[in-house]
Amino acid sequence: MSMLEINEVSISFGGIKAVNGVSFSVEKGEVFSIIGPNGAGKTTVFNLISRFYNVDQGTIVFEGQDLTTVSTHQVGHHGIARTFQNTELFEHETVLNNLMIGHHVHRKTNLLKEIFYLPQVRNQDLDFRKNVEDVIDLMDLQNYREQVIGSLPYGARKMIEIARALCMQPKLLLLDEPSSGLNPEETEDLSFWIEDITEELDITVLMVEHDMNLVNQVSDRVMALADGELLAIGTPKEIQEHPEVLRAYLGN
Amino acid sequence: MRFVLKTRYGQDLDHFKHNGQRFWYGLLGAVVLALPIALSILHLDYFVGELTFVYIYAVAGVGLMLLVGYTGQVSLGHAAFLAIGAYAHVYFLKSGLPFAVSILCAGFLTAIVGGVIAIPALRMTGIYLAVATLAFSRIVEQVVGHWDSVTGGHRGTSVPDVNFFGISIFEPLVLHFVVLVILVFILVGALNLLRSPTGRAMIAVRDSEISAQAMGISLASVKTTAFAISAGISGIAGALLAHHSGYVTPETFTILLSIELLLMVVVGGLGSMQGVFYGAIFVVLLPTVIAFVRDYLPDDVGQMPGLQPGLFGLILVLFLVFEPLGIYGRWLKIRQFFSEFPLYRNATHKRQKTYLRTERVR
Numbered sequence: 008m009s010m011l012e013i014n015e016v017s018i019s020f021g022g023i024k025a026v027n028g029v030s031f032s033v034e035k036g037e038v039f040s041i042i043g044p045n046g047a048g049k050t051t052v053f054n055l056i057s058r059f060y061n062v063d064q065g066t067i068v069f070e071g072q073d074l075t076t077v078s079t080h081q082v083g084h085h086g087i088a089r090t091f092q093n094t095e096l097f098e099h100e101t102v103l104n105n106l107m108i109g110h111h112v113h114r115k116t117n118l119l120k121e122i123f124y125l126p127q128v129r130n131q132d133l134d135f136r137k138n139v140e141d142v143i144d145l146m147d148l149q150n151y152r153e154q155v156i157g158s159l160p161y162g163a164r165k166m167i168e169i170a171r172a173l174c175m176q177p178k179l180l181l182l183d184e185p186s187s188g189l190n191p192e193e194t195e196d197l198s199f200w201i202e203d204i205t206e207e208l209d210i211t212v213l214m215v216e217h218d219m220n221l222v223n224q225v226s227d228r229v230m231a232l233a234d235g236e237l238l239a240i241g242t243p244k245e246i247q248e249h250p251e252v253l254r255a256y257l258g259n
Numbered sequence: 260m261r262f263v264l265k266t267r268y269g270q271d272l273d274h275f276k277h278n279g280q281r282f283w284y285g286l287l288g289a290v291v292l293a294l295p296i297a298l299s300i301l302h303l304d305y306f307v308g309e310l311t312f313v314y315i316y317a318v319a320g321v322g323l324m325l326l327v328g329y330t331g332q333v334s335l336g337h338a339a340f341l342a343i344g345a346y347a348h349v350y351f352l353k354s355g356l357p358f359a360v361s362i363l364c365a366g367f368l369t370a371i372v373g374g375v376i377a378i379p380a381l382r383m384t385g386i387y388l389a390v391a392t393l394a395f396s397r398i399v400e401q402v403v404g405h406w407d408s409v410t411g412g413h414r415g416t417s418v419p420d421v422n423f424f425g426i427s428i429f430e431p432l433v434l435h436f437v438v439l440v441i442l443v444f445i446l447v448g449a450l451n452l453l454r455s456p457t458g459r460a461m462i463a464v465r466d467s468e469i470s471a472q473a474m475g476i477s478l479a480s481v482k483t484t485a486f487a488i489s490a491g492i493s494g495i496a497g498a499l500l501a502h503h504s505g506y507v508t509p510e511t512f513t514i515l516l517s518i519e520l521l522l523m524v525v526v527g528g529l530g531s532m533q534g535v536f537y538g539a540i541f542v543v544l545l546p547t548v549i550a551f552v553r554d555y556l557p558d559d560v561g562q563m564p565g566l567q568p569g570l571f572g573l574i575l576v577l578f579l580v581f582e583p584l585g586i587y588g589r590w591l592k593i594r595q596f597f598s599e600f601p602l603y604r605n606a607t608h609k610r611q612k613t614y615l616r617t618e619r620v621r
Contacts, residue, residue, distance in 0.1 A: 057473055059469070059472075078477070079472045080472050080475050080476055080478070081475070082475075083472075083473060083475025084475050088473070089473050091469075091470065091473075095467045095470035096470070097466035097467060097470070098466050098467075099462075099465075099466055099530065100466065103271070104462070108460070108462070108471075108474055108476075110456075111456055111459070111463070111475050111476050112474070112475035114456040116456065118457055121452055121455035121458075122448045123451065124451035124454070128451075128455050129269070129272060131456075132272055132454075136268040136271070140268075171474075175474065
């Protein structure tokens, strides 16, 4: 059984069918990319998986559990982390605190224990901090640790957002255009990190991406969308030569 | 400049980050303990009362700061929570409960009301939430004014005397220390909360609701918790306020008090507990200063009705425009200027504009 199975999922906003009967599945351990022209419904698929939208039709099954009925914040607890296209970090907080917030799904203490700051709460925070430092080492963020997000350049923010998602120790990581706004050098670093994430941390990656170099470098499989409809699924090479995909991007 | 050598992760979790802070806060603590006793010996009981007043406002401010400064939920109705706490406390005292039990019950009751108010508030943000809480506070004001059997209606009700070790709470020094002890407990509790997962979840909700949800944070539970805790603390502040004035009437808990409280956290500095104290001192001292200055102004200005609320409003606007981080933010900048002295760069705190925002899912 696949890790994530999307079956005949549809959603429309008013008269526009943003996603129309799309089905695909993501296998454990792979890097699966979604490509498509603007307005193809890529981010909408992400928002459906992370339950920001309700599906009109179809099911989203993650590790045998139907996600279409769980509440938005429960998605993280199931082991799905995500990043956002234009970064959604906690602006007024330090990088360290952003990463600490990433551990929220692993919280075991309750309000009363926290008000009195029992040793259990402290130990939990120390454990979180150790994980944070591991992620900081992995992503090379040592220099940013104490800095406030608002003062950081965009490239750093993109990395910190991925780091924050990693702090959730997810099984599946959704990356929404991780390379947008990055320079070529940073994009190359990103491809190494994606490889590290899948190989060292054993995390499956589902990614929306426009940069075809990056897609070809890291993806095991690619899905092409256009106007909310599925065009093709296959290896990066197959997709690039697929006539339907070429037509969607280049016209007739 | 001070460089703190960190050798273990626990250092970042401590309330005091280095010995310098321990020293200065220790000194502050000593002054806070000694000052009222000195004032009392000098028979300046009025100033002991003013000090107590600052601390009571600080208690309410800690509650409001958790909600506005850390969770990002604006409330223009906190006077209502103070009213509920005050009347509940007086009612419980009159029913014969001891002081400690009564004030805890009053705080708990207010917390429940706050949690209930949070349910409709979950659907509103920003200005709409402010208006909704304002409406709530008007409702409470009316209920308090008309529920004669419990509240004494518009005439108000007197606060029963309470004895601590045989000394009446109406003795300024006794009330002062009772309030101080409660303030310290609440402040430490709030600071503990802020360095643990719940506090971080509140900050997450403030900065980005959408991303907080993706982190597995339930907006409903965080907002409800924040409202309940904030209301509970305000309720306790209300109970203390009742002891301070000795007599409670609905006129104490009008919209003006809500605005004063909001002014306190904004002027003090949103998002910092130190700001609460700057704000409290500011809000309590300002009327005194205005009363003093009034005599020196031309009659047309000095005797104008509404001078005080007008000035409050003006100051609030000026702070929002020129120093959104409040007095505490200004203090941090001044301190940085001196610690980096010849090397301070003018643009260090220049406000940046960011135009990037994810398409909001609403």
